[in-house]
Amino acid sequence: MFWICGFYIMTPRKPKSENSIVDIAKALGISPATVSRALNNNLRISEATRKRVKEMAKEMGYRHNSMASSLRNRRSNTIGLIVPRISMYFHAFFITSLQRQLQAAGYNLMICQSNDSVKLEKELANSLYSARVDALVVSLTLYTEDFTHFEGFLKQGIPLVFYDRVPPEGTPAYIIKGDDYRGGLLAGNHLIAAGCRRIAYISGPPSSSIYRERTRGFQDALAKQGTALREEWVHQHELTTENAWNSLRRLFDGEEVPDGLFAANDTTAIAAVEFARERGIRIPEDLRIIGYSNDPRTSIITPSITSIEQYPNEMADKVAETLLGALQHTTGVPIEIGTPVVCPVDLVRRMTT
Amino acid sequence: MFWICGFYIMTPRKPKSENSIVDIAKALGISPATVSRALNNNLRISEATRKRVKEMAKEMGYRHNSMASSLRNRRSNTIGLIVPRISMYFHAFFITSLQRQLQAAGYNLMICQSNDSVKLEKELANSLYSARVDALVVSLTLYTEDFTHFEGFLKQGIPLVFYDRVPPEGTPAYIIKGDDYRGGLLAGNHLIAAGCRRIAYISGPPSSSIYRERTRGFQDALAKQGTALREEWVHQHELTTENAWNSLRRLFDGEEVPDGLFAANDTTAIAAVEFARERGIRIPEDLRIIGYSNDPRTSIITPSITSIEQYPNEMADKVAETLLGALQHTTGVPIEIGTPVVCPVDLVRRMTT
DNA sequence: TTGTACGCGTTATCAC
């Protein structure tokens, strides 16, 4: 790196190799082993040499090489995370919380996005597998129904944790999920209790565990009250704003229109509120709406939207606890897996109901 | 891994080591070198042996070891990212976009959060430095004014890119920033043009480049119109909802109250709208408000909030382009650095002005 | 087209 014409110039790939502990050892006339021990604060090294070594290391611009260390120790101190989309509220908060805890425990988190593509999810899983992550945390794409790309982790005994969007019960991995069944149940009961009788439902693809469960809970709630979901008032698709508007138009173009709507995510619920505003549908008098996830936007919009809180931080706590537990049990203490841990959800009542 | 009582049990740390290319070589009666070449699709290996090798590899459950490979190649194929908070709208979208591009180029992205702590930022920088990331991307904490923890990267010729919250001009690294000065200018001009004369300003800490620039632009706009910012109507602090409410109370408790407010982030602008609603202050008649970042919440709240769009995706494009350019120039073609690349911003007018 | 031999940087192990 040198100075030319007022601009720094740099050649990205440095040719000459850096100083290693061997170089330090040579410079000090001691053995590499001693240097290594000194740098790792090994107790059996005299205070004097330790100091000498550290000073020389600093002087020579030495930096620890985690790649070599990982190779030698057979552990990368890195945990992989595959998430559909970082920018989804629930995941953003989950990640923030999880990362803070893993960071504190000395682990790096390699965060990857599948972007809800099964193909990409497979590639990422393989890549993290080769990268020798010490554990893998996954929230599945909406469409993952084949899990073979995770089998390697199981075979190698690498802790594998699914959260939120999880594989079926019995899958030999840690499973930590929200209580989506209860979420659906709460939503259904709430709409019924509020007096809704013509109830519509916009759900995500049933290939995803969360929507299957929410649907089941919701149906059970209605069934218990003798109300059944009309088939033409159930829409299933990816829950984007655009898709929501399409479904809403179809729902409200008929003779008879719904007086209650359960939207399986908040983006859809928000679209519904805006749709109603545009159409002059009064909320909650003509239409009651309930969303899912308690996205911050639901409390900001007017009218504010009733939603189901999923407690992303608490779920991250649970995942971190499970993960660190699994990683610490190097002794071979067995850990039960395959039975989902179900995290609580709550209904947050606001102005749309 | 074995089956007990209906549960899988697994011992996380596997004792026996895995198959390496050496094992494959032995099994096939050929040399490890040939196996390595075959797996890397080296042209000089016969189609026949290549096939045999790959089949045997699959059969033996072989997985490539990136750690060993990285060590040998002296490159990790990993890029480090230090960001204050993943959950901030701007950063969430930036990351999403950046990661997609780096992923496509064959790089892993190691995302870390400084949580706006200088201490943590230093630790993370050192950790990524040891991890031998091929490049580092950073958006600084609000309080970073000392940059020594990034010097190592420069000395080693490791591409270093700052974005959004950046160090001072002339710092020998790639600098890609939003046009915060212009953002402030646009905000100021807009409020003046709308007829505001008693203008308040809530800014973030001036230790951060973005707020210094926004402030400068805003002041220049007002000065040009002969309006000056009253000192008691300027508040500077971390832009949280709670801090916003405190400042707002003080701003509106006096005899004379502001008729215009520039909030240097949208969280603060949102708080202002809610504050006004509570106090019965009419918007925009009594008070005009403009925020910064064009957070999705600004378009959802009623009244929707005028804000400055920063185009996180475009900034990510620029960062990716710079990064990949720097990484590809292994030949030693020099790249100019130290001069900030400034990305455009735009004012998005909504109902609060 | 394939094999040999060595080095990447670190650390566990055994010896002194």
Added chain:
DNA sequence: GTGATAACGCGTACAA
């Protein structure tokens, strides 16, 4: 307390 040695798994210059 410290040193010598041998891996960890891979890639490549050189030789055949």
